[in-house]
Amino acid sequence: DTAVSQTPKYLVTQMGNDKSIKCEQNLGHDTMYWYKQDSKKFLKIMFSYNNKELIINETVPNRFSPKSPDKAHLNLHINSLELGDSAVYFCASSQGKSRTDTQYFGPGTRLTVL
Amino acid sequence: SQQGEEDPQALSIQEGENATMNCSYKTSINNLQWYRQNSGRGLVHLILIRSNEREKHSGRLRVTLDTSKKSSSLLITASRAADTASYFCAKGKGGTSYGKLTFGQGTILTVHP
Numbered sequence: 001d002t003a004v005s006q007t008p009k010y011l012v013t014q015m016g017n018d019k020s021i022k023c024e025q026n027l028g029h030d031t032m033y034w035y036k037q038d039s040k041k042f043l044k045i046m047f048s049y050n051n052k053e054l055i056i057n058e059t060v061p062n063r064f065s066p067k068s069p070d071k072a073h074l075n076l077h078i079n080s081l082e083l084g085d086s087a088v089y090f091c092a093s094s095q096g097k098s099r100t101d102t103q104y105f106g107p108g109t110r111l112t113v114l
Numbered sequence: 115s116q117q118g119e120e121d122p123q124a125l126s127i128q129e130g131e132n133a134t135m136n137c138s139y140k141t142s143i144n145n146l147q148w149y150r151q152n153s154g155r156g157l158v159h160l161i162l163i164r165s166n167e168r169e170k171h172s173g174r175l176r177v178t179l180d181t182s183k184k185s186s187s188l189l190i191t192a193s194r195a196a197d198t199a200s201y202f203c204a205k206g207k208g209g210t211s212y213g214k215l216t217f218g219q220g221t222i223l224t225v226h227p
C-alpha cells in the first residue's frame with residue numbers, strides 16, 4: 001500500500017523531448033508538491049497544489065507545467081528537455097497547506113537527459 | 115548560498131555511538147523539521163520543532179533549536195547500522211508561506227556495524 005507513488009521510477013530521454021511524470025497519493029491529503037533534487041542533493045520545491053489550486057510556484061522555467069486533475073494526483077510535464085533537467089524529482093503530499101504539516105514523499109523519479 | 119547549511123557533510127561512526135548533526139539558517143523561521151533519506155528512496159519525516167520550542171525528543175532522536183544562533187541540532191543516540199542515511203533539515207519560513215520548506219544539502223551518516 002504505497003502512500004505516495006510516482007511513475008516512472010527511471011526516465012532516460014534525449015534533449016528536446018517532452019516527458020511527463022505522474023504522482024498519486026492515497027492518503028486523502030489536500031496538498032501535493034513537486035521537488036527537484038540535484039546531483040549535490042539539494043532539494044528545492046517547484047510547485048504545490050492545494051485542492052487542485054496552485055499555491056506555490058517557484059522560479060521554474062515555463063517548460064515545466066504541473067497539472068492536478070484531482071487532489072489525489074499531481075503530474076509534471078516537461079517540454080523541450082535540457083541537460084540541466086537531469087535530476088531526481090520527488091512528489092510529496094500533506095494533509096493541509098500549512099508549513100507545519102508533515103510532508104510524505106514518494107520514492108522519486110530519476111530523470112536523465114542525454 | 116542555500117538556506118540551511120548542514121554540518122558535517124558526512125559523518126562516519128560505529129554502532130552504539132551517538133551522532134550529532136547541525137543545521138544553520140539565515141532568515142526567520144516558523145519551524146524546523148528533520149527528514150531522513152535512505153539511499154534511492156524518498157524523504158521520511160522525523161521530527162518538527164517550532165520556533166518557540168527549544169528541545170524535542172522522539173525515541174532515540176533529540177532535536178534542539180537555538181533561534182538566537184539560528185541553528186538546530188539532531189542527536190541520534192545509540193546509533194544502529196539501520197540509521198545509515200542522509201539527514202536533512204528543512205525550514206518552514208515565517209509569514210504566509212504555506213507548506214514551502216527550504217531544505218539544506220544534508221548530512222550523510224554512515225553507521226558501521
